[in-house]
Amino acid sequence: xxxxxxxxxxxxxxxxxxxxxxxxxxxxxxxxxxxxxxxxxxxxxxxxxxxxxxxxxxxxxxxxxxxxxxxxxxxxxxxxxxxxxxxxxxxxxxxxxxxxxxxxxxxxxxxxxxxxxxxxxxxxxxxxxxxxxxxxxxxxxxxxxxxxxxxxxxxxxxxxxxxxxxxxxxxxxxxxxxxxxxxxxxxxxxxxxxxxxxxxxxxxxxxxxxxxxxxxxxxxxxxxxxxxxxxxxxxxxxxxxxxxxxxxxxxxxxxxxxxxxxxxxxxxxxxxxxxxxxxxxxxxxxxxxxxxxxxxxxxxxxxxxxxxxxxxxxxxxxxxxxxxxxxxxxxxxxxxxxxxxxxxxxxxxxxxxxxxxxxxxxxxxxxxxxx
Numbered sequence: 001x002x003x004x005x006x007x008x009x010x011x012x013x014x015x016x017x018x019x020x021x022x023x024x025x026x027x028x029x030x031x032x033x034x035x036x037x038x039x040x041x042x043x044x045x046x047x048x049x050x051x052x053x054x055x056x057x058x059x060x061x062x063x064x065x066x067x068x069x070x071x072x073x074x075x076x077x078x079x080x081x082x083x084x085x086x087x088x089x090x091x092x093x094x095x096x097x098x099x100x101x102x103x104x105x106x107x108x109x110x111x112x113x114x115x116x117x118x119x120x121x122x123x124x125x126x127x128x129x130x131x132x133x134x135x136x137x138x139x140x141x142x143x144x145x146x147x148x149x150x151x152x153x154x155x156x157x158x159x160x161x162x163x164x165x166x167x168x169x170x171x172x173x174x175x176x177x178x179x180x181x182x183x184x185x186x187x188x189x190x191x192x193x194x195x196x197x198x199x200x201x202x203x204x205x206x207x208x209x210x211x212x213x214x215x216x217x218x219x220x221x222x223x224x225x226x227x228x229x230x231x232x233x234x235x236x237x238x239x240x241x242x243x244x245x246x247x248x249x250x251x252x253x254x255x256x257x258x259x260x261x262x263x264x265x266x267x268x269x270x271x272x273x274x275x276x277x278x279x280x281x282x283x284x285x286x287x288x289x290x291x292x293x294x295x296x297x298x299x300x301x302x303x304x305x306x307x308x309x310x311x312x313x314x315x316x317x318x319x320x321x322x323x324x325x326x327x328x329x330x331x332x333x334x335x336x337x338x339x340x341x342x343x344x345x346x347x348x349x350x351x352x353x354x355x356x357x358x359x360x361x362x363x364x365x366x367x368x369x370x371x
Contacts, residue, residue, distance in 0.1 A: 011057030012115040012133045012188060014108055018100055019046060019121035020066030020091050025234045028334035028353045028369070029315060034068045036121040037075065038238060039300060041245035042256040042263050042281055044075060045232060048245070049119060050082050051254040056129035058117060059085060062107045064100045066091040082254075098203030105194050112192040120185035124241045126228035126250050129186065135223045136188040139165070142218040143193055143210065146186040148229045156182040157206060161222040170211050181222065184229055193218075235332045235350075239313055243279035243296045262294075265301070289324070297328075306341065314345070323359065331363070 023035030030038070036046035046063075053061060061084055065072050069090040079086030089104040101118060110116060115136050117129060127146055136144035145167065147159050158171045160179045171178065183206065193213070197203055213220050228250045232241050244250050248259030257263045262276035267285035270276060274288045278296030282288060286299045289307040296313045299305065303316040306324035314328040317335035322328065324341045331345035334352050339345065340359030348365030351357055 011130065012117045013058065014060045014062070014110050014114070015053045015058045015117035015119065016062050016064060016101055016104055016108075016194075017046065017049060017053070017119050017121055018064050018097060019072065020064055020069075020094075020100055021122065022067050026238065028350060029235065029238070029317065029332060030067075031353045032068075032318075032335055034065075034071055035232075037068075037071050039281070039283065039298065040124075040232070040238065040242045041252065042265055042283075043254055045124070045238075045241070046072070046076075046121060047082070047254050048124065048252045049121065050076075050079070050084060050086075051252060052125075052129060053117060053119065054083050055253055056117070056133070058129075059083075060087070060109065061085070062087045062089060062104045064089055064091060064104050066094070066100075094202065095200075096202045096204045096208075098197050098205040098209045099201060101189075101194055101205065102197035102199050102203065105197075105199075108191060108194065110191050112190070112195070114191045116189045116191050116194060118187045118189055122232050123185040124228070124230045124232055124250070125184060125186065127184070127186065127225045131225070132186065132223040133188055135165075135221060139221050140219060141188070141221040142190050142213060144188040144221040144223050145210070146184045147181040147222045147224045148184040149180045149224070149226055150182055150229075151180070153177040153180045153182055159183050159222060161224070165221050165224075167210070167214055167220040167222050169214065170206060181224060185231075235315055236313070236330060239296065239298055239315060239330075242281055242298050246279035246281060271307075283318075300335070317353070320351075 019036040023030035037044045073088050087107045158177045158179050159181050160168050245252050246263045262280045264282045265284040268282040270288045271290040274292045276294050280294045280297050282299045283301040286303040288305045291308040292305045293310045297311045298315045300318045302319040304321045308325045309322050310327045312329045314331045316333045319336050320333045321338045326343040328345040330347040332350045336354040337351045339357040342360050344362045346364050349363040
């Protein structure tokens with residue numbers, strides 16, 4: 001007698017990753033590098049996202065690029081190293097989130113009813129992508145949105161759902177939100193919905209596509225899951241994302257080392273009496289001199305932290321130097337910059353790319369930077 005065959009969970013074979021943003025809030029880190037390519041826990045942020053898509057069953061990903069588009073393909077290539085097939089489409093003029101999705105439709109291969117995962121390029125989440133796809137398929141939905149609950153939803157648009165999980169509205173930021181559910185930046189579209197977006201014009205899925213679908217009676221479902229979720233839109237969030245992955249607060253199958261208090265990339269040199277803690281990353285060929293303390297921070301490739309310096313919750317850019325005895329708290333030093341000895345970089349301060357900060361200087365958050 002044959003055993004019953006277990007049902008096969010539905011999967012989405014294709015995905016679109018929206019990676020065209022300018023990353024203005026992350027400057028000067030994004031002067032040379034697009035936001036999704038900034039290293040987080042030792043690899044570009046986009047690699048963590050691609051791995052999560054792969055682990056959920058996706059095999060073909062189309063990257064919707066714009067700013068410094070060449071950097072993505074130069075690093076990721078055809079995707080074979082990640083077990084994926086990657087295509088690239090560059091957005092020549094800004095088209096909004098919906099316009100960017102429609103702009104890559106010609107690279108999709110799936111049929112009109114197939115599920116397509118669409119993910120924002122600046123969100124780190126631990127949610128179950130495969131379960132979201134299964135919810136979409138079982139509910140015969142046109143679009144399914146990943147929703148997460150936040151303690152204070154006033155800073156976000158709210159997405160209420162009814163007792164059956166159908167989305168009832170998309171509400172802008174308000175002082176007294178009707179729900180704590182927010183759009184968490186990962187969607188599953190029926191392929192035909194992608195094709196129905198007007199081509200070549202600016203379209204916002206949040207303000208145009210989703211509300212229109214709800215008004216028309218289309219099936220728009222919310223997939224609600226609590227857990228780790230972070231909008232990686234500013235330096236503090238970038239540092240937190242890296243720290244949490246290194247400490248193991250969120251799993252990533254592409255973390256280049258074991259979880260722990262610190263992560264050292266190949267060629268990194270750390271003095272025996274230096275202290276690394278709090279999920280810090282020391283990039284390839286970076287150096288930490290004697291007596292220095294690095295806590296919860298990201299030192300990018302070739303960075304150098306001088307003797308006795310203290311770096312907390314900060315980012316030190318590629319090839320940048322932090323002088324002996326300098327202190328940094330919640331600060332950013334851009335690529336190639338040189339901060340002199342015994343300086344003080346206070347919370348929120350930023351040092352521009354290739355800038356030289358004289359010895360003994362004090363930098364605050366309101367210091368003017370290039371426009």
